[in-house]
Amino acid sequence: MNIISFLTSYHGYLTIGVCLFILGCICMMWRKNAIGILLGIELILNAAGINFVAFSRFRTGAIDGQLATLFVIIIAAAEAAVALAIILRFYRLKETIDSDQANLMRN
Amino acid sequence: MSSGSQAILFAFQLMTLMSAVLVAFHPNILYASVALLFTFLGVACMFIFIGADFLAGAQVIVYVGGITILILFAIMLTQWMYKATLRDVRTKILLPVVACGLLVTPILLKTTRLIADLGPLGTAETMTAFSFSPKTQVIGQALLTSYVLPFEAVTILLLGALVGAVWLARPQ
Secondary structure, three states, X not given: OXXXXXXXXXXXHHHHHHHHHHHHHHHHHHEOEHHHHHHHHHHXXXXXXXXXXXXXXXXXXXXXXXXXXXHHHHHHHHHHHHHHHHHHHHHHHHOOOEHHHOOOOOO | OOHHHHHHHHHHHHHHHHHHHHHHHOOOHHHHHHHHHHHHHHHHHHHHXXXXXXXXXXXXXXXXXXXXXXXXXXXXXXOOOOOHHXXXXXXXXXXXXXXXXXXXXXXXXXXXXXXXXXXXXXXXXXXXXXXXXXXXXXXXXXXXXXXXXXXXXXXXXXXXXXXXXXXXXXXX
């Protein structure tokens, strides 16, 4: 089995999903920048979406996985808006968005 | 799937993976977020190839048109473009990689065993019935019948989150 026919099948979609998940986890742990952590979260949510759609296409043949991905997309939009508002607020307070400086619960 | 469309899908998958690597490892956060845009586009193209056309549209509209632009706005509001603090990644890469390996290995083992247990892929009838019919009508009907409770719940969540975001980012 060559690599193209592997990657364009069911297992290929799962492989891409796992790779995006791992890269998102590494991005979340490695970056100090708060916006960089947000980028990692978006990668992880996209990996979950790919898995849902692949399972609904190749396993059940029903629409449920696509609906789950639709809700994931909506929740990701809400999460990005709230996270960026928090980051802007934090920047006004501390003049930086280094996540190591976020060590206060008050204000 | 014909070999021509296989080649196109393979190209999009390569684009997704390489730009995801850039998102994770590029030291400049601005370039990383532009690479995230290409990751989202590649995932949308992958959605098209397994018959999720409505989701591909939603992905392009919400992620590419919304979230990436929002992230770019936030970067340019909070930092000067080539300030030294923009290049801030931790010096130690080994610890995240090892932690991700420990996290992902049991998931991989469990998943491969699960796939082996579940047996062969779906039957040929479900595949052809599902494959490339337009999904907008089906998704709309499902959202207003069997999925109406999650639909309304996510509506309230989105409203609350956006009002909260505006309240958080208000001027002092």
